[in-house]
Amino acid sequence: MASLTASALARLLGTWNLGASPAYRELADVVRLLVLDGRVALDTALPSERALADTLAVSRTTVTAAYGLLRDQGFLSSGQGSRSRTRIPRTTAAGTTALGRPLPDGSGPGSPGLAAAGLAPGLAAPGLAAPAGLIDLAYSSLPASGELVHRAFAAALTELPALLPGFGYDAMGLLPLREAVAARYTAAGVPTTADQVLVTSGAQHALNIVLRALTSRQDRVLVEHPSYPNALDAVRAAGCRAVPVAFSAPAGKSGGRPTITWDMHGLQTALAQQRPRLAYLVPDFHNPTGQLMADPERRQLVRAAAAAGTTLVVDETLRELNLDGVGTTPVAAFSSAVVTIGSLSKSHWGGLRTGWIRASQDLIQQFAAARTSLDLGGPVMEQLAAAHLVRAMDEPLPARLAALRDNRKALLDLLAGHLPEWETLYPSGGLSAWCRLQAPISTALTVIAPDFGIRLAAGPRFGIGGAFERYLRVPFTLPPEKLETAVLALRSAQDRLDAAPQLRRTLKNAPAVAIA
Numbered sequence: 001m002a003s004l005t006a007s008a009l010a011r012l013l014g015t016w017n018l019g020a021s022p023a024y025r026e027l028a029d030v031v032r033l034l035v036l037d038g039r040v041a042l043d044t045a046l047p048s049e050r051a052l053a054d055t056l057a058v059s060r061t062t063v064t065a066a067y068g069l070l071r072d073q074g075f076l077s078s079g080q081g082s083r084s085r086t087r088i089p090r091t092t093a094a095g096t097t098a099l100g101r102p103l104p105d106g107s108g109p110g111s112p113g114l115a116a117a118g119l120a121p122g123l124a125a126p127g128l129a130a131p132a133g134l135i136d137l138a139y140s141s142l143p144a145s146g147e148l149v150h151r152a153f154a155a156a157l158t159e160l161p162a163l164l165p166g167f168g169y170d171a172m173g174l175l176p177l178r179e180a181v182a183a184r185y186t187a188a189g190v191p192t193t194a195d196q197v198l199v200t201s202g203a204q205h206a207l208n209i210v211l212r213a214l215t216s217r218q219d220r221v222l223v224e225h226p227s228y229p230n231a232l233d234a235v236r237a238a239g240c241r242a243v244p245v246a247f248s249a250p251a252g253k254s255g256g257r258p259t260i261t262w263d264m265h266g267l268q269t270a271l272a273q274q275r276p277r278l279a280y281l282v283p284d285f286h287n288p289t290g291q292l293m294a295d296p297e298r299r300q301l302v303r304a305a306a307a308a309g310t311t312l313v314v315d316e317t318l319r320e321l322n323l324d325g326v327g328t329t330p331v332a333a334f335s336s337a338v339v340t341i342g343s344l345s346k347s348h349w350g351g352l353r354t355g356w357i358r359a360s361q362d363l364i365q366q367f368a369a370a371r372t373s374l375d376l377g378g379p380v381m382e383q384l385a386a387a388h389l390v391r392a393m394d395e396p397l398p399a400r401l402a403a404l405r406d407n408r409k410a411l412l413d414l415l416a417g418h419l420p421e422w423e424t425l426y427p428s429g430g431l432s433a434w435c436r437l438q439a440p441i442s443t444a445l446t447v448i449a450p451d452f453g454i455r456l457a458a459g460p461r462f463g464i465g466g467a468f469e470r471y472l473r474v475p476f477t478l479p480p481e482k483l484e485t486a487v488l489a490l491r492s493a494q495d496r497l498d499a500a501p502q503l504r505r506t507l508k509n510a511p512a513v514a515i516a
Contacts, residue, residue: 173199290427
């Protein structure tokens, strides 16, 4: 089970004792926000009252009262003879906890924890497209690099007749595509052969294959918190237990805006304590935060995973979208045991549905065997076209990156101008920005957003247990004029909530959306 030492919790608390209210209440409020924001995972054992009091240099009575308040509010377990563990309060229709106590401010229906309590089923429903006329901010994806994709399919059409006499099934994927992907890794400093590549129908398919091959029900899978919603769904669908590790506090500024970094101490502790079967991470322009893991942290991650006996699965789907040109080494360069997932969905077009797994030859054979219970191979035409696109991977990138930089600047400027109370992390790459709202209103915003012409993905979809009600992912994949329309719509939606605070408690079911 996960646990926090007193020093680790003190780092997360930061400056908590501001003197605006009794110390025990201020301490309880900050711990509660850490749980609701996902920075302290659910079912994490907090330090003992004595240890925390000593570390914070406060009386034990202060810590005892804070823990007691958190238990009353439903945010801590109250087991006898063991350390208190974090939880989310179960709620009733009357807006009280299951114990009959009022919820703390901002924690009624439609606020943090309700998805975990089963009161927001729409948050997890996949597969619904946006109605016509809405600006879709739930998808963080680009339109096709049109002429290039068309040219690749035209070339594939001329190559197809040579393959028609065969059966058309290949669980490993077409050799020309596997050779092209292998050459790409080799050029990046990760020597790879075609036998170390398995072609998949996108990155999501790749992760499902890895989970099917390497995990069993109830196995632990370490994930970042927040993380990519469809990856969290895949972990749940596999019957595995997610072990969330939050990012650290703001680590500085870039582009005039705050950045965060991976909590390496938290990752190493979780790996050592939990010994998860897999660890799934997105170190390259992380979705949804847009952050980039530095090489020293990559080395630490690889060592910690190896020491724990954990298979490290790295999603590089966004690696090519390096907006600031910061160079990093592929994680697989640090260890042959790393499993890497890649895709053309973000760099070229989601409609290609072409991805891959890069791993040792032995693991690739396991993945190919596991795949046959899902499908018998991908479409041949798409793979022929993808081989051309991978061989010319760099061709569309300069223009795409230049447009994305303009879009990013436009979005950040618009948010600063129209929603200055939002705190937006600076994304050094990828396709989206991660915004901290001034109140836990993400689900409520998502519910009313269609009234203002936009579709959103609520913050809790990016976490576990109802966390991230104070957060919203906003893609910058649209041109500046559409981004302006979208941000003005966000401003209007928030104005409605500000004018009618009761909506925050009554709007509890976010619309079912697909997220990419």
